[in-house]
Amino acid sequence: MTTTKQTRMCYRSPVKQVGGAAVEFALVGLIFFILFFGIVELARAMYLCNTLQEVTRRAAALAVNTDFSNEGAMQDVREQAIFRTTPGVLLMGDPISDRHVKIDYLHLPANSNIPVSLGTVLPANPLENRVNCAQDMEGARCIRLVRVRICMPGGGADECDAVPYVPLFSLIPFSFALPFSTTIATVEGLGMPVGVPCEC
Template sequence: MRLAPRPHRGARGASAVEFALVAVIFFMLVFGIFEFGRAVWIQQGVSAASREGARFGVGTGLSVTGSPTGVPQFRNCGAIRQAAVAKVPDLNLSTANVKVSYELYAPSASPSASPTATPTCNPSTTPSLKDGDKVIVVVERTMDFNLPLVPLSPITLDARNERSLYLGSTP
């Protein structure tokens, strides 16, 4: 059996240098794939949280969670925020990451008329809501990148969901 010829002395050092150059690029690519996957996971979680908050926000029963209790669920901003945060505990969201507002439906003869929006959710100052009004939940989360050798600034991932109210006979 014939053995492969041994590389020259200088060739062994060249292989180590080539490996060092290729390994840096390879590991940067692998870490980039991990970070992209983490960004997709965070975006999906933020989207699920806003969807859950909007779903909870169109409920018509009286709230037993959040602050204050005993108010209609669709007017209980604290409970809507808590429902959104509780949906994805792994993201370490706080109620400060969740914004709740209403869009008041204003039917008119003019198709160019736009609905009026209230910027924040406050049970004491929110006007009376009726069928067709929307509950809007926006969840935001900042993501820091953990890529070695590449300084990237954090990005904000957000999701917005809205659902229309159907109150029936609920006040």
């Protein structure tokens, strides 16, 4: 009888240990995975914040030499800015896409260092812009600067709503507005071949 009781006690003991280990693993595993995914999410957020400034820099460098009246060429600028050759989303940067790259053209009014957006009232083409600038460098129809920003699609010429960060993992409640990234560059040829005579 004593041997049977000892056998039962020895048999039950390992089962309790296995159950305890499973519970411990579940608790520790949950904390580990939350911590792991949190670190991944934080690293991605830092990558995205740093990459957005590079996106605006690339777009501005291309836009100063691209014909603003050619919508196909301007679409190529937006795609190349987010390191793509087709429309789509920035790698590991959802929701940032080519639609979030906003390109504005600015003029410098007389007696002011603050550039003003031309809005939708742009010259017909780069040649007309060159003529306008030759006649009046401070005129409202002379494109002097290109501004590139990361904004929510839509909105007016001067509007730029911040893009919200979208987490990779819904488990991590990590949400904030991405920082405003802006680059302003001086226009160059705007896609006009060098040496084209100006009929001023």
